Amino acid sequence: MKKAWILSAAVVAALAAPMADASLNLPNPIEVSAGPLGKIGVQGAISGLGFWQDNPQGVPGTLGAKYAGATISNGSVIVQKSSGLLQFYAQAGVYSFPTLAASLTGANPTSTINDFGALPIAYLKIAPSGNFSMEIGKLPTLIGAEGGFTYQNINIERGLLWDMEPIVSRGIQFNASVGPLSASLSWNDGYYSNRYNVLSGLLTYTINSANTLAFYADGPLGKVRTSANNAAYTPYGTVSQIYGLIYTYSSGPWTIEPYFQYMITPKSARLGIDKNFDNYGGSLLVNYAVDSDISLAGRVEYLAVGGVPGEALESVASSLTDLPDDSHAWSLTVTPTYQSGDFFARAELSYVTASTPTGTGFAGQNGLATNQVRGMVETGFLF
DSSP, X not given: OHHHXXXXXXXXXHHHSOOOOOOOOOOOOEEEEOGGGOEEEEEEEEEEEEEEEXXXXXXXXXXXXXXXXXXEEEEEEEEEEOSSSEEEEEEEEEEOOOBTTSOOOOOOTTSTTOTTOSOOEEEEEEEEETTEEEEEEEEXXXXXXXXXXXXXXXXXXXXXXXXXXXXXXXXXXXXEEETTEEEEEEEEOTTTOSOOOEEEEEXXXXXXXXXXXXXXXXXXXSOOOSOOSSTTOOHHHHTSEEXXXXXXXXXXXXXXXXXXXXXXXXXXXXXXXXSOEEEEEEEEEEEEESSSSEEEEEEEEEEXXXXXXXXXXXXXXXXXXXXXXXXXXXXXXXXXXXXXXXXXXXXXXXXXXXXOOTTOOSBSTTSOBOEEEEEEEEEEEEO
């Protein structure tokens, strides 16, 4: 309890101070000549992270079960062609997905966390005009406010709401814009099921140069697989419907982004779910650039996890998160960042606490701990 109050005070103080848009900035792509393909751009991210945590979780002998350790967070090369009628994007390498209230896993393309392989993002894009395009391949999700890879986000760890969302889906996506409105619609395989029966959509309204409002939705069009030959596949996610609303204020050094998310999982005899349950929550991301090199970010979240406690199919909702069914969790995160040219370094302090049913928890060697503190550092180069 004392640690909770100390960390809460630290994060509140940080949020009361000027915050920062601490998202890392990839330099402009290095252009190279590729013969008949014309000019293509090359970018990359090479970074590692170290951590300390109390109440570690994970299988003994794995990274997540350690009180302290280190791993690669990004070792990726991006090759893309972003002009002309035919374009493409391909990202290859290793990566890790450090996430609040979830066991940490190293960056190994054969580990269960890297379920999307050594080529996690790869798609062909057809762009007949600046207002319309079509993409087909392995696509980043349209759902949520945080990206999959650490360098895409203001914090090192992804949040509680992110853990409920798809990360990468295979499918086809259409993008269009008219005036202040832009929209994307994707027919895909949801949580990587390899069955193409999920529809995702994102609608964004640019109110003015400082304010935008976005709505997203995702849900199945038919039956889903009960299992798949890939650990990334989550049937309870693909069978669910998910809705979210994001408001973004960005002016000068300030970025303030609250978002709210609701997810409903229906009763399914095929999946052993005896009744409907839902998950819902909200997140506030606040950022401020102190100067051109230094920034500070804070995140506060709440997540209510549904599920069917006591069912033979243990922890239905926890197939999407390490939090137990029928629990309520809060998180606080603060992340100062330094970036100069290609080099960056950042530190992070996070705290998660949850109220859970008697005899359950989400952390600790016995799995019954209901709070967790983590400290992290991440450093590397973006090129």
